[in-house]
Amino acid sequence: MWYVVYSQDVENSLPLRKKTRSAHLARLQQLSDEGRLLVAGPCPAIDSTDPGEAGFTGSVVIADFTSLEEAQAWAAADPYMDAGVYEQVTVKPYLKVLP
Template sequence: MHYLILLHEAENGSARRPDARPAHLARLDELRQQGRLVLAAPLPKIDADDPGAAGYSGSAIVAQFNDLDAARIWAEAD
């Protein structure tokens, strides 16, 4: 089944984003290689490809998981 995961930007997320991004992208790439990733996109706070200082409110992911618990476990580890 496909699940929509909305990840909300953590407090000080913009400052932590450069350090967390490589691992986040690697986890998404793993889903992609398994053929389970449908969509992954950042959610900028303003209507712009690069929101600059405005930052991001989070990200949206649509991926296939065996069940809701598996989707939650994946999201909580991200």
């Protein structure tokens, strides 16, 4: 089943994101390589595709897991969690309807 992982950043998270980005992206790439990633990306802090130093306010990942518990465990092991990027993470089941 699909699960949405919505993560909210701490204030001024950009330096922490930059330091840990490669490890964070490697985990997402693994999901993609396994055909389990629907979409993933950050939420810019401003209305721009390149927010620069304004940074980001969070991230969205929609991926396939066998259970809510597995999705929660995956989210809890994100390098951004260990680095202190995320203040809060919400994991919920997701039903893809369109397209």
